[in-house]
Amino acid sequence: MVIAIDGPAASGKGTLARRLAAYYGLPHLDTGLLYRAVGAIVLAQGRLQDEAAAVEAARTLDVAALDPDTLRTAELGEAASVVAARGGVRAALLDLQHRFAAQPGGAVLDGRDIGTVICPKAQAKLFVTATPEVRAERRHRELIGRGEDIAYAAVLADIRKRDERDSARAAAPLVQADDAVLLDTSALDIAQAFEAALAIVEARRRGS
Ligand SMILES: Nc1ncnc2c1ncn2[C@@H]1O[C@H](COP(=O)(O)OP(=O)(O)O)[C@@H](O)[C@H]1O
Numbered sequence: 691m692v693i694a695i696d697g698p699a700a701s702g703k704g705t706l707a708r709r710l711a712a713y714y715g716l717p718h719l720d721t722g723l724l725y726r727a728v729g730a731i732v733l734a735q736g737r738l739q740d741e742a743a744a745v746e747a748a749r750t751l752d753v754a755a756l757d758p759d760t761l762r763t764a765e766l767g768e769a770a771s772v773v774a775a776r777g778g779v780r781a782a783l784l785d786l787q788h789r790f791a792a793q794p795g796g797a798v799l800d801g802r803d804i805g806t807v808i809c810p811k812a813q814a815k816l817f818v819t820a821t822p823e824v825r826a827e828r829r830h831r832e833l834i835g836r837g838e839d840i841a842y843a844a845v846l847a848d849i850r851k852r853d854e855r856d857s858a859r860a861a862a863p864l865v866q867a868d869d870a871v872l873l874d875t876s877a878l879d880i881a882q883a884f885e886a887a888l889a890i891v892e893a894r895r896r897g898s
C-alpha cells in the first residue's frame with residue numbers, strides 16, 4: 691500500500707507519516723528533506739537564486755547522507771521553498787521518489803505533491819492541515835527545543851510566506867488532490883490525529 695500525505699508547513703504530516711509507517715511496517719520518505727538538502731547546498735555556495743546550481747545539487751544529491759537534525763532549521767525551510775519552485779529541481783528529484791514509492795509492499799511519503807504528482811495512484815491520500823497560528827506554535831516549540839533562537843512571530847511569518855510561495859508556484863503547487871481526505875489537526879493532539887489518520891487509511895484499505 692502506498693500512503694501519500696501532503697499539507698502545508700508544520701501541519702503534522704511528518705509525525706503522521708512516521709507513525710503510519712511504523713504501524714504498517716512500511717518505509718517512510720520525508721520528501722521535504724530532499725528540498726531542504728538542495729537548499730542547504732546552494733545556500734552554502736552563496737547561490738540560492740541560481741537555478742542551474744540548484745538543479746546540479748538535486749541531480750547529485752546523496753540521499754543516504756541526509757541528516758534530518760541539521761536540515762530541519764527555519765533557514766533551510768525557507769531555502770527549500772525557494773529551490774522547490776524550480777521545475778528543473780523537481781524533475782531531478784522525481785526518479786528517486788518514484789523508486790522509493792515503488793518498493794514491494796509499498797511506502798509512506800509526505801510532502802507537498804505526493805498525492806498529485808509523485809504518487810497519483812496512491813491507495814490512501816491525506817491532506818493534513820491546521821490553522822497557521824497552531825502550526826506556528828508547534829513549529830516554534832520544536833525550533834526552540836532544537837536550540838534555535840527565534841520568535842513566534844517570525845515563525846508565523848515564515849509559515850505564511852512559505853505556504854503562499856508553495857501554493858502559488860507553477861511547478862507542482864501545494865494543492866489537495868481531488869481524492870485526498872482532508873484532516874484538520876488544529877484541535878487534535880498527536881494521538882488523536884493519528885487515530886483519525888489511521889481511520890482514513892483503513893477505510894481506503896477496505897475500499898470504502
Ligand atoms: N496534532 C499535533 N498536536 C501537537 N503537536 C503536533 C501535532 N502534530 C505534530 N506536532 C508537532 O508539531 C511539529 C511539526 O510537526 P511535523 O510532523 O514535523 O509537521 P510537518 O511534517 O507537517 O512539517 C513537531 O514538533 C510535532 O511534534
Ligand SMILES: Nc1ccn([C@@H]2O[C@H](COP(=O)(O)OP(=O)(O)O)[C@@H](O)[C@H]2O)c(=O)n1
Binds near residue numbers: 700721722770802803
Ligand atoms: N514534496 C515536497 C516537499 C517539500 N517541498 C518544499 O520543501 C519545503 C520544506 O518542506 P518540509 O516538508 O521539510 O517543510 P515543513 O512542512 O516540515 O515545514 C516546503 O516549503 C516546499 O517548498 C516541496 O515543494 N515538495
